[in-house]
Amino acid sequence: MFRHKGNTRTFAHNLKLASSLSFVAGIVNTTGVFAFATLTTNVTGHFAFFADELVKKDGSEAIVFINYILCFLFGAFISSFLSEVSIKKSPKSSHVLPLILETIILLVVSFSNELFENNTNTFHFASYALLFAMGLQNALVTKVSLSVVRTTHLTGLFTDLGIELSQLFFYRKEEEKSRLSKSIYLKLSIISFFFLGCVIGGFAFQIIKLKTLLIASSILLLTMYMDYFTVYFFSIKRKIRQKH
Numbered sequence: 542m543f544r545h546k547g548n549t550r551t552f553a554h555n556l557k558l559a560s561s562l563s564f565v566a567g568i569v570n571t572t573g574v575f576a577f578a579t580l581t582t583n584v585t586g587h588f589a590f591f592a593d594e595l596v597k598k599d600g601s602e603a604i605v606f607i608n609y610i611l612c613f614l615f616g617a618f619i620s621s622f623l624s625e626v627s628i629k630k631s632p633k634s635s636h637v638l639p640l641i642l643e644t645i646i647l648l649v650v651s652f653s654n655e656l657f658e659n660n661t662n663t664f665h666f667a668s669y670a671l672l673f674a675m676g677l678q679n680a681l682v683t684k685v686s687l688s689v690v691r692t693t694h695l696t697g698l699f700t701d702l703g704i705e706l707s708q709l710f711f712y713r714k715e716e717e718k719s720r721l722s723k724s725i726y727l728k729l730s731i732i733s734f735f736f737l738g739c740v741i742g743g744f745a746f747q748i749i750k751l752k753t754l755l756i757a758s759s760i761l762l763l764t765m766y767m768d769y770f771t772v773y774f775f776s777i778k779r780k781i782r783q784k785h
Contacts, residue, residue: 567738583694616676651754
């Protein structure tokens with residue numbers, strides 16, 4: 542789901558990528574809201590909060606929201622940078638470093654619960670870390686899928702979905718209908734798994750608090766393993782066929 546790029550990517554690859562990582566984003570989204578009362582998977586709302594703090598003339602809080610935005614941006618930058626560096630050495634594994642870094646960040650935050658009690662600086666640091674992680678993920682998914690898949694926020698998805706649903710009334714050719722149906726199905730899958738991640742993350746947070754992020758990090762590790770295992774399996778299968 543990560544290794545195939547360009548013309549080698551299929552609808553199935555994008556569907557697997559969308560469902561697994563949008564589920565992760567849903568979990569992180571709910572955890573960020575419940576634990577830190579902060580949006581940690583997108584930056585749109587932070588611009589409004591920044592403006593609100595400016596109007597209130599609270600400069601210190603306004604800076605916090607700017608930092609949230611910059612952390613997401615920096616995460617996207619680092620994700621792309623690591624991918625480009627990795628491509629030169631191992632093109633098929635350019636996704637590994639951003640995913641490992643994201644997993645480490647989620648693990649660190651999940652095991653840092655005791656640091657957040659009555660500590661505003663650490664409280665903000667955790668939010669910064671999660672926004673950085675989601676910037677990493679969104680940039681990676683965008684790059685791998687050639688902008689077909691987005692997993693950390695839904696505004697654009699709902700807009701595109703509304704447009705494509707309206708087009709169902711006008712497209713008549715089978716080829717056009719098939720392409721449109723696949724695109725709609727992909728977007729509905731992202732929305733559904735993001736929503737599912739939010740719900741499961743919410744219930745899990747009531748029981749295990751920040752350890753909820755362990756679920757998200759486990760899914761990231763599982764996707765990396767499955768991606769490697771799938772490629773390894775087909776590689777062995779191909780060698781066996783060649784021998785016969």
